[in-house]
Amino acid sequence: MKFTPRHPDANGNVNVSPTHPLKEFAILAGGLLAIVVGVYLALGLAVDLVVPHISMNLEKKLAGAFVERFAQTDETAETTRSIQALVDRLQARCASLPYTITVHVQPSPAVNAAALPGGHILVFSGLLAEMRSENELAFVLAHELGHFAHRDHLRGLGRAVVLMAASTMLFGADNSVSDMIGQGMVLTELSFSRKQETQADEFALEALYCLYGHVAGATAFFEKIPEAADPGRFGHYFASHPENRRRIRHLEDLTRARDYPLGDVTAMPADLVIPVAATK
Amino acid sequence: MIDLIIFLSLLALGYGAGTWAEKRHYRSIAKREMDMLNLPVVTLKSVAVPEHKIRSARMVYGSAVISVDYFKRILASLRNIFGGQVKSYESLIDRARREALLRMKVMAGDATVIVNVRIETSAVGKQSKRKNIGCLEAVAYGTALTVEE
Numbered sequence: 001m002k003f004t005p006r007h008p009d010a011n012g013n014v015n016v017s018p019t020h021p022l023k024e025f026a027i028l029a030g031g032l033l034a035i036v037v038g039v040y041l042a043l044g045l046a047v048d049l050v051v052p053h054i055s056m057n058l059e060k061k062l063a064g065a066f067v068e069r070f071a072q073t074d075e076t077a078e079t080t081r082s083i084q085a086l087v088d089r090l091q092a093r094c095a096s097l098p099y100t101i102t103v104h105v106q107p108s109p110a111v112n113a114a115a116l117p118g119g120h121i122l123v124f125s126g127l128l129a130e131m132r133s134e135n136e137l138a139f140v141l142a143h144e145l146g147h148f149a150h151r152d153h154l155r156g157l158g159r160a161v162v163l164m165a166a167s168t169m170l171f172g173a174d175n176s177v178s179d180m181i182g183q184g185m186v187l188t189e190l191s192f193s194r195k196q197e198t199q200a201d202e203f204a205l206e207a208l209y210c211l212y213g214h215v216a217g218a219t220a221f222f223e224k225i226p227e228a229a230d231p232g233r234f235g236h237y238f239a240s241h242p243e244n245r246r247r248i249r250h251l252e253d254l255t256r257a258r259d260y261p262l263g264d265v266t267a268m269p270a271d272l273v274i275p276v277a278a279t280k
Numbered sequence: 281m282i283d284l285i286i287f288l289s290l291l292a293l294g295y296g297a298g299t300w301a302e303k304r305h306y307r308s309i310a311k312r313e314m315d316m317l318n319l320p321v322v323t324l325k326s327v328a329v330p331e332h333k334i335r336s337a338r339m340v341y342g343s344a345v346i347s348v349d350y351f352k353r354i355l356a357s358l359r360n361i362f363g364g365q366v367k368s369y370e371s372l373i374d375r376a377r378r379e380a381l382l383r384m385k386v387m388a389g390d391a392t393v394i395v396n397v398r399i400e401t402s403a404v405g406k407q408s409k410r411k412n413i414g415c416l417e418a419v420a421y422g423t424a425l426t427v428e429e
Contacts, residue, residue, distance in 0.1 A: 003320045003393075005317040005318055005320070006317075007310075007313055007314060007317060008313065008378070009310060009313075013374065015370060015373070015374045016367075016370045016371045016374050017365060017367040017370055019367055021295070021299075021351070021352070021355060021367070021368055022295070024355060024367060024368070025351075025354075025355050025358070028355070028358035028359065028361075028362060029358060031362065032358060032361060032362075
């Protein structure tokens with residue numbers, strides 16, 4: 001038998017597929033992304049179907065798991081009492097909800113507030129520091145009450161749980177992406193849709209009119225934040241956000257359409273002490 | 281957000297560096313294979329040469345360790361979800377085996393033929409999964425015979 005030297009690649013490299021790796025990557029990553037988005041949308045839809053059937057009792061139980069984290073400290077006791085009184089007044093007179101609303105004040109520079117399951121409103125002290133009148137504060141609180149009225153907080157949280165589950169599945173539980181979503185799940189209303197925010201705004205405007213007899217201060221908070229504010233600290237109340245300009249316009253239109261008068265604003269409650277962490 | 285940026289940079293780095301290294305390696309492999317084309321490497325246990333003509337018979341071997349780049353690993357882990365041919369690892373194994381054969385040939389020096397050649401492949405750093413070390417080793421070994429003219 002004669003040996004004939006022949007280069008192994010004479011017929012091309014049979015052991016390596018000619019598919020371009022970037023093409024393969026695009027197909028696989030795109031497919032995975034499509035599946036994740038599909039599952040997220042489907043579960044989101046399922047959450048919407050389930051939410052109206054969740055009883056208050058079950059909601060309280062669900063909430064128990066993480067609400068303990070916001071246990072009241074002495075530092076914020078006075079402030080919490082003061083805001084709680086305002087919420088109680090809103091609830092008793094204007095926004096009767098089947099919830100017992102509990103206010104929690106968190107010392108944090110975030111200019112934000114959040115509606116959590118079980119009737120808990122989380123108010124960051126950064127928000128209080130920006131407030132100039134009781135009316136403004138009442139509007140923000142009534143906005144959160146509006147989320148409770150429509151049970152948006154459960155929808156938002158439901159979607160966040162779905163997102164969390166998807167991220168855990170993809171990146172593992174002990175991952176910074178999952179951590180990030182976990183924090184966002186409690187602290188933001190990221191997944192509230194434009195429609196939900198608008199409905200909550202309308203609810204808040206009505207409550208404000210009902211409580212004070214006029215709607216001064218409803219848009220004040222959106223408007224006075226300068227456009228050049230640090231984007232990293234944007235809460236969802238800032239006027240520089242295009243979405244918020246739309247919300248201001250909507251509130252103004254509604255005020256004109258319903259002939260709500262504008263009156264003098266009430267000063268902030270005297271006993272409202274802003275926790276130190278807020279002023280930085 | 282910073283995680284995503286790190287991830288995408290690593291992906292781009294892995295793709296860029298990995299592709300460059302692979303192209304360079306393949307060029308080198310092809311050139312050296314051409315240079316050593318006249319040393320036959322066979323899997324037969326023996327060749328038809330009278331025993332008194334064999335001047336020397338000795339074991340020769342060569343091994344190569346090739347690492348996976350970040351891009352290929354991500355591509356393979358995507359493959360792990362859907363199943364199918366892990367095309368991104370094919371070139372790594374191909375390179376490792378051919379490099380091992382070439383090194384074996386270098387070890388054989390001026391031998392006439394290498395018989396009974398075997399190639400084995402193993403994963404290196406399999407236990408260090410959390411540290412993300414992933415490489416594979418190919419070892420080729422055989423018996424180099426030097427035959428008198």
